[in-house]
Amino acid sequence: MTARPANAHQARLLRLLRDGGPNSRAQLGDQIDLSRSKLAVEVDRLLDTGLVVADGLAASRGGRRSHNIRLAPALRFLGIDIGATSIDVAVTNAELEVLGHLNHPMDVREGPVAVFEQALALAAKLKASGLAEGFDGAGIGVPGPVRFPEGVPVAPPIMPGWDGFPVREALSQELGCPVMVDNDVNLMAMGEQHAGVARSVGDFLCVKIGTGIGCGIVVGGEVYRGTTGSAGDIGHIQVEPEGRSCACGNKGCLEAHFSGAALARDAEDAARSGRSPELAARLDAAGRLTAADVAAAAAAGDATSLDLIREGGNRVGQVIAGLVSFFNPGLVVIGGGVTGLGHTLLASVRTQVYRQSLPLATGNLPIVLGELGAAAGVIGAARLISDHLFSPA
Numbered sequence: 001m002t003a004r005p006a007n008a009h010q011a012r013l014l015r016l017l018r019d020g021g022p023n024s025r026a027q028l029g030d031q032i033d034l035s036r037s038k039l040a041v042e043v044d045r046l047l048d049t050g051l052v053v054a055d056g057l058a059a060s061r062g063g064r065r066s067h068n069i070r071l072a073p074a075l076r077f078l079g080i081d082i083g084a085t086s087i088d089v090a091v092t093n094a095e096l097e098v099l100g101h102l103n104h105p106m107d108v109r110e111g112p113v114a115v116f117e118q119a120l121a122l123a124a125k126l127k128a129s130g131l132a133e134g135f136d137g138a139g140i141g142v143p144g145p146v147r148f149p150e151g152v153p154v155a156p157p158i159m160p161g162w163d164g165f166p167v168r169e170a171l172s173q174e175l176g177c178p179v180m181v182d183n184d185v186n187l188m189a190m191g192e193q194h195a196g197v198a199r200s201v202g203d204f205l206c207v208k209i210g211t212g213i214g215c216g217i218v219v220g221g222e223v224y225r226g227t228t229g230s231a232g233d234i235g236h237i238q239v240e241p242e243g244r245s246c247a248c249g250n251k252g253c254l255e256a257h258f259s260g261a262a263l264a265r266d267a268e269d270a271a272r273s274g275r276s277p278e279l280a281a282r283l284d285a286a287g288r289l290t291a292a293d294v295a296a297a298a299a300a301g302d303a304t305s306l307d308l309i310r311e312g313g314n315r316v317g318q319v320i321a322g323l324v325s326f327f328n329p330g331l332v333v334i335g336g337g338v339t340g341l342g343h344t345l346l347a348s349v350r351t352q353v354y355r356q357s358l359p360l361a362t363g364n365l366p367i368v369l370g371e372l373g374a375a376a377g378v379i380g381a382a383r384l385i386s387d388h389l390f391s392p393a
Contacts, residue, residue, distance in 0.1 A: 003049035004393035009034060009042050014051060014071065014390040018095055019194070022055045022070035043069060051075075071095060076131070077385055078138035078175065080119050081184060081377030083337075084108050084158055084211030084260075087115065089122040090378035091131045096194055096386065098375060100131045108143060111161040112170075120174055135177045137389050139381030140167060141184035143212060148229040151181030157236075157247040158212055180384045184208065185232060186223045187380030188335050188370070189216025194383050196371040197333055204331035205323060206370070207234070209316065209338040209345075211260045215323070234323070235259065239315050254319050258312030260291045260338050266308055267294045276304035295340045309341050313348025320349060320367075321356035328361050335370035342369075 005011040012032055017023060029039050046052045047069075055068040071094035081088040085108070090101040102122045106115055126132065144156020151168025153159060172179040189206035192198040198206070198218070206216035213235035217224040225231050235255030236248050243252030244262075256262060267289040271279035278297045283289050297305035320332060332353070334346060350367045370376055 003051050005051070005390060006045065007042075007392055009038075010046055011391050013042060013046060015387075017052065017069065017071045018386055018390065021095055022068050024068050028069065074133075075136050076134070077382040078123055078132075078135040078177075079187075079378030079381030079385075080123070080138065080140045080171075081187060081374070081381055082106075082108060082115060082119065082140065082142050083184065083377075084143050085337075087119050087122065088374050088378050089119055089126065090375070090382070091123075091126045091135075092379065092382040094386070096379055096382045098379065100126045100129060101375065101378060102126060103374060108159050109161075112165045112167065116167075116171065116174070123175070135175055137178045137180075137385035138171060138175050139187065139384035139386075140171060140179060140181045141187040141377050141381050142167065142181065143184045143210070143214075145230045145233060146181055146183050148182060148225050151179065154229075157249075178385065178389065180388050182223075182225075182381075182384055183214060183216075183229070183232070184377055185214035185216045186225065187216075187378075187384060188376045189218050189223060189333070189380065190383045191372055191376030191378070191380035192333050192335070192370050193218060193221070195379055196376060197368055198331055201331045203327075204329045204333060205320070205327065206333040206335060207316070207320060208336035209259060209334065210336040213255045213259050213316070213336075217327070234319055237319050237322075239318060254315060258315045260336075263291045263294055263308060263312060263338065264289050267297075267305070270304045270308070276302055278302040279305065291338050292340055295342065298341070298344060306344060309344045310348045313341075313345045314352050316345075317349040317352025318356065321353045324353055324357045324361050324365065329365070332365065332367040333370050334367070335373075335376060339369050 005014055016031055051072055052069050053072055055070040075094035077092045079090045086103055087106045088103050091099045106118050142153055144159045145154050147154050152164055152166055153162045155163050167181045168179050185208040188208050192206055198204050202221045204218050208214050215232040215234045217232050236253045238252045239254045239257055240252035244256040245251055246253035246256035267279050270276045271283040282293045294305045298309055354362050
């Protein structure tokens with residue numbers, strides 16, 4: 001993809017076609033503040049760039065039938081979502097429909113070189129399957145703070161060896177296309193906004209509970225990243241003075257007391273202390289426990305596992321309650337690997353938020369699980385790069 005929109009009107013048209021699919025000139029005119037003649041000029045210029053193509057005649061609205069316009073069907077975006085323990089890679093079309101999606105276990109602590117070798121191998125596999133001749137752009141999410149303009153991780157607590165690594169520059173050279181990099185929870189929020197539970201909401205919070213905990217903040221339909229890109233790092237809000245040591249170097253952080261890693265540790269303690277025969281049996285069988293084991297034990301009626309989930313949900317809910325009082329969002333979305341704990345976790349979070357925040361903030365506030373699962377991150381990654389490419393050069 002070499003062409004870029006020449007002005008804000010063209011950028012607006014491209015995003016309308018991305019988010020709404022093929023549309024007629026007349027219907028586009030209803031959504032953008034341009035005269036019919038000016039709209040025709042901008043659409044014709046986009047047609048000349050090859051970014052959009054004609055797509056047959058639209059249904060009649062009472063006069064001469066308008067032509068449908070759509071984004072070029074050959075456009076391809078690559079979405080890479082790097083988690084603490086796995087990599088998701090997907091190819092989308094220009095409307096961000098996932099055409100192919102691969103997942104591979106990978107420990108982010110192995111470092112950027114090993115992780116990106118695997119990510120590029122997955123991308124090559126998708127490309128070889130015939131989904132794309134090449135990529136017009138790529139979006140990448142990483143599980144740590146990112147200095148957004150440069151696409152560089154900064155002192156990520158669970159990513160040793162990644163501090164200052166030029167992700168954007170390195171991947172752009174490897175892929176031969178523009179690359180944008182962001183924190184993984186921001187991409188989850190963008191994915192849920194584009195194709196998930198947050199489609200009609202302008203102001204919302206998206207909380208990701210996995211190996212760590214983070215929060216995507218969407219204001220007026222746009223991700224809010226803060227001055228340096230670290231907004232939403234709620235996993236390191238203190239919930240227990242002089243509590244457990246955290247990977248960030250502080251004590252009592254939310255992430256140290258409830259996250260995928262913290263829950264696994266607590267479950268193993270419960271198994272070894274004899275408080276949960278169910279968890280003890282799972283530990284004996286596998287040698288280690290995960291959040292998925294706690295979820296399975298809770299589903300089997302294990303009281304200790306249920307208590308661990310409720311306690312963790314209470315801690316998360318306390319933090320979210322503070323955010324709700326401060327930000328007054330229209331929706332709170334809970335996503336990430338630990339959402340396999342399901343409605344027991346959700347009920348605990350809701351109880352704390354509804355109890356602690358003011359009724360004006362919570363009276364019409366849905367707190368829900370995300371709809372898209374692992375696809376949220378890769379769709380968000382494709383949305384990130386398309387936002388960049390569908391902006392004036």
